[in-house]
Amino acid sequence: MAEPMTAMPASPQPRQRRRLVRDLKAMPGFTATAWLCIVTLYLPILVLIAFSFNENRSVVLWTGFSLDWYAKALENDGIRNAAWVSVKVALFATVISTIAATMAALATTRTKPFIGQGLVYGIINQPLMIPEIVTAIATLSLFALVKKLTGLNGIGYLMLAHAAFCIPFAYMPIRARLETMTLTLEQAAADLYAPPLKVFTLVTLPLLGPGIVAGAMLAFVVSLDDVIITLMIAGPGETTLPIYILGAIRRGITPEINAVSTILVAVSVLLVMLLFIVQRRMQR
Amino acid sequence: MTGTEIARDRKAAVSARALSKTFGQGDYAITALDSVELDILENEFFTLLGPSGCGKTTLLRLIAGFELPTQGSISLQGQDITDKPPHRRPINTVFQNYALFPHMTVAENIGFGLRMLGKPTAEIKQTTERMLALVQLEAMAGRRTDQLSGGQQQRVALARALAPAPKVLLLDEPLAALDLKLRKNMQLELKSLQAETGITFVFVTHDQEEALTMSDRIAVMKSGKILQIGTPRDIYDRPTHRFVADFIGDINILEGTVEHTDGDLATVRLKDGSMVSAHLGPASARSGDVSVAIRPENVRLASAGETPTLTGVLENIVYFGAATNLHLRLGTGEEIVIRNPGAVDEGRYQPGATIGAILQPELIRVLE
Amino acid sequence: MSDREPQSALAAAIDQNKRNERVTRAWLLAPALAIILAISILPLGITVVYSFLTPGTYGGVTWEFSTDSYVQFLFQRDIFDDTLVFNSAYVSIFLRSIGLALGATLGALILGFPTAYFIATKPREQRNIWLFLITLPFWTNLLIRTYAMLLIIRDEGIINIMLMKAGIISSPLTILYTDTAVFIGLIYSFLPFMVLPIYASLEKLDFSLVEAGYDLYANRLKVLFHVIVPLAKPGIVAGCILVFIPGLGAYITPELLGGGKKLMIGNMIAMQFGASRNWPFGSAAALILMALVIVVLLVNALAARRGASNNG
Numbered sequence: 001m002a003e004p005m006t007a008m009p010a011s012p013q014p015r016q017r018r019r020l021v022r023d024l025k026a027m028p029g030f031t032a033t034a035w036l037c038i039v040t041l042y043l044p045i046l047v048l049i050a051f052s053f054n055e056n057r058s059v060v061l062w063t064g065f066s067l068d069w070y071a072k073a074l075e076n077d078g079i080r081n082a083a084w085v086s087v088k089v090a091l092f093a094t095v096i097s098t099i100a101a102t103m104a105a106l107a108t109t110r111t112k113p114f115i116g117q118g119l120v121y122g123i124i125n126q127p128l129m130i131p132e133i134v135t136a137i138a139t140l141s142l143f144a145l146v147k148k149l150t151g152l153n154g155i156g157y158l159m160l161a162h163a164a165f166c167i168p169f170a171y172m173p174i175r176a177r178l179e180t181m182t183l184t185l186e187q188a189a190a191d192l193y194a195p196p197l198k199v200f201t202l203v204t205l206p207l208l209g210p211g212i213v214a215g216a217m218l219a220f221v222v223s224l225d226d227v228i229i230t231l232m233i234a235g236p237g238e239t240t241l242p243i244y245i246l247g248a249i250r251r252g253i254t255p256e257i258n259a260v261s262t263i264l265v266a267v268s269v270l271l272v273m274l275l276f277i278v279q280r281r282m283q284r
Numbered sequence: 285m286t287g288t289e290i291a292r293d294r295k296a297a298v299s300a301r302a303l304s305k306t307f308g309q310g311d312y313a314i315t316a317l318d319s320v321e322l323d324i325l326e327n328e329f330f331t332l333l334g335p336s337g338c339g340k341t342t343l344l345r346l347i348a349g350f351e352l353p354t355q356g357s358i359s360l361q362g363q364d365i366t367d368k369p370p371h372r373r374p375i376n377t378v379f380q381n382y383a384l385f386p387h388m389t390v391a392e393n394i395g396f397g398l399r400m401l402g403k404p405t406a407e408i409k410q411t412t413e414r415m416l417a418l419v420q421l422e423a424m425a426g427r428r429t430d431q432l433s434g435g436q437q438q439r440v441a442l443a444r445a446l447a448p449a450p451k452v453l454l455l456d457e458p459l460a461a462l463d464l465k466l467r468k469n470m471q472l473e474l475k476s477l478q479a480e481t482g483i484t485f486v487f488v489t490h491d492q493e494e495a496l497t498m499s500d501r502i503a504v505m506k507s508g509k510i511l512q513i514g515t516p517r518d519i520y521d522r523p524t525h526r527f528v529a530d531f532i533g534d535i536n537i538l539e540g541t542v543e544h545t546d547g548d549l550a551t552v553r554l555k556d557g558s559m560v561s562a563h564l565g566p567a568s569a570r571s572g573d574v575s576v577a578i579r580p581e582n583v584r585l586a587s588a589g590e591t592p593t594l595t596g597v598l599e600n601i602v603y604f605g606a607a608t609n610l611h612l613r614l615g616t617g618e619e620i621v622i623r624n625p626g627a628v629d630e631g632r633y634q635p636g637a638t639i640g641a642i643l644q645p646e647l648i649r650v651l652e
Numbered sequence: 653m654s655d656r657e658p659q660s661a662l663a664a665a666i667d668q669n670k671r672n673e674r675v676t677r678a679w680l681l682a683p684a685l686a687i688i689l690a691i692s693i694l695p696l697g698i699t700v701v702y703s704f705l706t707p708g709t710y711g712g713v714t715w716e717f718s719t720d721s722y723v724q725f726l727f728q729r730d731i732f733d734d735t736l737v738f739n740s741a742y743v744s745i746f747l748r749s750i751g752l753a754l755g756a757t758l759g760a761l762i763l764g765f766p767t768a769y770f771i772a773t774k775p776r777e778q779r780n781i782w783l784f785l786i787t788l789p790f791w792t793n794l795l796i797r798t799y800a801m802l803l804i805i806r807d808e809g810i811i812n813i814m815l816m817k818a819g820i821i822s823s824p825l826t827i828l829y830t831d832t833a834v835f836i837g838l839i840y841s842f843l844p845f846m847v848l849p850i851y852a853s854l855e856k857l858d859f860s861l862v863e864a865g866y867d868l869y870a871n872r873l874k875v876l877f878h879v880i881v882p883l884a885k886p887g888i889v890a891g892c893i894l895v896f897i898p899g900l901g902a903y904i905t906p907e908l909l910g911g912g913k914k915l916m917i918g919n920m921i922a923m924q925f926g927a928s929r930n931w932p933f934g935s936a937a938a939l940i941l942m943a944l945v946i947v948v949l950l951v952n953a954l955a956a957r958r959g960a961s962n963n964g
Contacts, residue, residue, distance in 0.1 A: 025773040025859055025862055026773065027766065027769065027872060027876060028872070029766065030766035030767075030769055030770045031770055033763060033766035033767055033770070034766060034767040034770035034771065034782075036763065037763050037764070037767045037786070037843060037847070038785055038786075040763075040839075040840060040843070041785075041786070041789045041840070041843065041844075042785075042789070043804065044797065044800035044801045044803065044804050044840070045789070045792070045796075045797060045800050047800065047803055047804050047810055048796070048799070048800040048803055051803070096687070097687075099683065100683040100684040100687055101684060103679075103680040103681070103682075103683055103684065104680060104681055104683075104684035104685070106680050107676075107677045107680035107681045108681075111673050111676065111677045111680075112673065114674075114677065120681060120685070123685055123688055123689065123693065124684055124685075124688060126688060126692055126693060127688065127692050129945075129949070130692075130696075130942060130945070131897065131898065131900065131901025131918070131941055131942065131945060132898075132901065132903070133901050133903050133917075133918040133921050133922060133938065133941070134696075134699075134901065134921075134938045134939075134941060134942050135692060135695070136922075137699065137921055137922070137924075137925050137934055137935065137938050138692075138695030138696050138698065138699040138935075138938070139691060139692070139695050140925060141695055141698045141699055141702050141931065141935065142691070142694060142695035142698050144712060145698060148712075160687070160691055161691055163687055163691075164687050164688055164690075164691035164692045165692070167684050167687060167688060171684070182381075182383070184379050184381065184383040185383050185385060187348075187350050187370065187377075187379075187383070188377070188379060188383040188384075188385070189385075189396070189400075190349075190350075190369065190370040190371045191348055191349075191350075191370050191371070191375075191376055191377045191445075192371075192376065192396050192397035192400055192444070192445075192448065193371045193372075193397055193400035193401050193448065194371055194396075194400045195371050195400075196369075196371075198400060199371075203385060206387045207386070207387060221791050224793075225791075225792070225793040225794065225795075227793075227794065227795045227903075227904055228903050228904070228918075228922075231922075232922070232925065242793060242795050242796075245795060245796065245799070246795055246904075249799055249802075249908065253803070257799070261793075261796040261799065261800075264793055264796060265792050265793065265796055268791050268792045268793060269788060269791075269792060271791075272787075272788060272791040276784060352662070352665060352666050352669060353662065354666075355662070356662075357662070366661075366662055366665075367661065367662055367665030367666075
């Protein structure tokens with residue numbers, strides 16, 4: 001038995017690698033590029049935030065810390081009205097799109113694969129695939145036609161348009177959540193005498209909860225941030241905060257805009273951070 | 285079949301008649317179950333054994349009601365339940381990955397079935413406590429299920445499925461995720477739990493040893509069909525199919541021709557001309573070319589002066605502690621393995637030596 | 653099989669199940685599909701119709717068939733003798749847009765690939781932080797981000813002030829309202845779209861392949877271009893598409909950083925529905941933009957399919 005061992009020539013000790021490379025994966029310059037990206041992405045926003053606290057009107061030179069511009073912004077009726085419109089529209093769009101997206105996600109993950117499934121995915125994701133400006137003018141054309149035919153006006157058009165483009169954003173995390181939830185849990189509930197409605201309310205819905213919350217938050221942020229579609233279809237008195245800001249920038253740069261912008265950024269960042277926490281919970 | 289014979293004098297808990305299940309359609313259709321006939325008796329530990337893809341899990345899911353069969357019927361204690369949804373069947377399942385509800389505590393998991401059945405709170409509480417005691421998890425009642433170890437999760441799954449006192453308990457490879465030692469313990473525990481509760485257990489596994497250890501009866505499945513149903517000894521000692529013989533333990537298979545038969549005994553001329561007598565299975569061919577099978581432990585070395593049944597050249601000796609396997613190449617080119625208890629005299633048995641083997645006649649089977 | 657009764661009952665149960673499932677599915681899908689079909693897809697049909705109509709005097713359309721919108725895209729009608737003269741104005745806007753979008757894609761790739769690779773080679777905990785940092789700007793308002801960029805690149809912006817203080821330049825560099833500003837703005841806007849898909853494909857990469865590359869005598873550059881880049885190709889392609897398409901249809905960036913003088917397709921389309929009051933021409937331009945996007949997606953889908961069949 002020992003024969004094959006001795007038959008092999010005693011191999012010399014393999015020479016140790018002499019190269020003192022700590023991390024073979026590292027590439028020269030990549031770290032610097034990554035930091036450059038972060039600086040590029042954040043520097044402008046940080047400058048904007050900093051100048052929103054500047055007491056000087058010039059937006060160029062830093063003279064001292066002040067909250068005056070926030071006070072001015074909050075007193076401004078135009079800004080307050082726009083903020084209220086933004087919140088109204090975003091809330092409506094969030095509720096409608098989250099409900100529709102949840103139902104659609106259940107249909108695409110909790111029933112057997114069906115003919116036309118690809119088409120359904122295509123339709124749901126359609127608002128993501130077409131340039132926003134095209135959707136904007138197309139929606140404008142439709143709404144103009146409907147307004148002419150029915151004579152109906154109002155903020156409902158804007159709300160519906162937001163609901164439509166929020167659906168794919170709400171749909172993504174809900175579907176992802178449903179796909180990681182194995183059907184076994186629902187089958188286990190049915191096995192333990194739960195009728196279909198109870199399976200849904202006691203097992204599917206509670207487990208889906210974080211996905212729905214994530215979807216709703218994304219929808220809210222996306223609606224709150226929209227410019228192009230709103231710009232095209234919003235009627236008089238339907239100015240949202242981003243549209244107000246765009247108008248103000250066109251009129252000239254003031255620290256007041258910086259203050260409002262900072263508030264809007266803060267709202268989005270807070271929501272997205274919350275979302276990250278929710279998703280981390282989900283992974284556990 | 286042995287299975288149906290036993291069925292006559294005891295009541296069947298679950299019966300399947302001409303049960304088939306096809307997935308997909310047209311060219312992509314896969315037949316997972318093919319006209320299965322099966323009677324699982326009251327109070328028995330019944331195992332569905334087979335390699336992956338043999339249809340054992342599909343059969344279990346049909347009994348549970350998660351799938352509808354393509355054809356055939358299933359009855360529970362004589363009542364047709366074929367198209368009843370799972371929540372209307374007094375049958376519970378222990379899932380392979382336990383499927384514990386992550387948003388409920390251990391106690392809430394165990395009480396779920398009773399709650400769904402609309403039992404009074406006091407009864408739910410009492411039964412849950414009894415179940416927690418049964419699986420020795422009293423201290424864990426308020427824990428979340430993801431704070432438990434694999435073995436503990438397994439017990440919760442078991443308690444949850446037993447709590448509503450089902451007529452039949454289905455277990456889908458419940459031990460597969462546990463490590464070896466834990467698995468051995470759980471095997472014994474499950475067996476005694478079954479005896480204690482008197483509930484019919486239907487257990488799915490691909491592990492032949494597990495099946496032999498735990499079961500009252502085993503059904504060996506392959507490609508959607510049940511090949512043989514019987515007690516562990518039936519399956520091991522009297523395999524009727526080459527596949528069954530091969531799948532469970534080691535086996536020597538030799539080709540031959542039936543010379544004549546007498547009752548369930550046949551005289552078979554092997555390819556090298558030697559004659560053996562072998563037991564016929566219920567569906568074995570009674571004439572012409574057949575395969576005969578014998579376990580290596582039922583073949584022994586011929587001692588000096590004995591007339592060997594077969595002779596061959598020793599090719600390999602594999603020693604593994606409790607026994608030694610000697611691989612013999614016969615003149616016909618066929619190989620047979622002799623399992624000799626303990627070690628062998630290495631001076632006498634060396635590769636290249638010509639060796640005689642004796643097949644114990646009462647343990648040779650003619651395969652179907 | 654002996655008794656027919658249970659068999660037909662089973663068949664009926666199977667049918668009933670299938671029917672129930674179909675009905676449930678239809679109800680569940682109805683709201684989402686109805687909203688998107690009505691608010692997002694039906695309008696595209698109207699746009700097609702509008703592109704063949706005649707502009708109304710005060711915006712909108714008059715219902716008179718005309719192919720003028722498409723003709724106008726390439727030609728100018730001579731006022732005096734009604735002949736068509738080639739007009740490069742709109743074509744050049746499209747070409748400019750394509751050029752800027754391509755340039756921004758390349759720029760984002762040069763910045764984004766090393767960043768994605770850097771993140772993918774970090775330990776898991778740090779990775780999440782980096783990813784969060786890359787994703788966060790994506791969820792903040794694009795208008796505000798663009799405005800912030802405007803603040804720092806304008807003549808009296810922080811970049812010019814710092815360069816002048818450092819004595820590198822004596823008078824401010826004019827970046828704002830140039831193609832450079834739009835180019836920088838597009839990269840800045842869509843960089844996360846490049847990093848994330850590349851990261852997704854690099855994350856799956858087994859880094860022992862990199863070690864195997866070194867083991868087989870490749871140097872760093874060779875490992876990068878012969879091992880890592882080919883394996884990250886799906887992510888790179890996805891990233892390029894995700895930057896190119898929104899870049900092509902960009903509105904806010906050229907509007908703010910190009911000062912409305914350096915037009916891109918998006919602004920031109922919007923203008924037709926505003927000051928220019930030529931809805932049919934705007935519709936036609938939007939459809940041409942959409943056609944460009946569809947061509948890019950189709951080419952990608954075909955290439956992906958060919959790649960898949962080559963591998964399989």
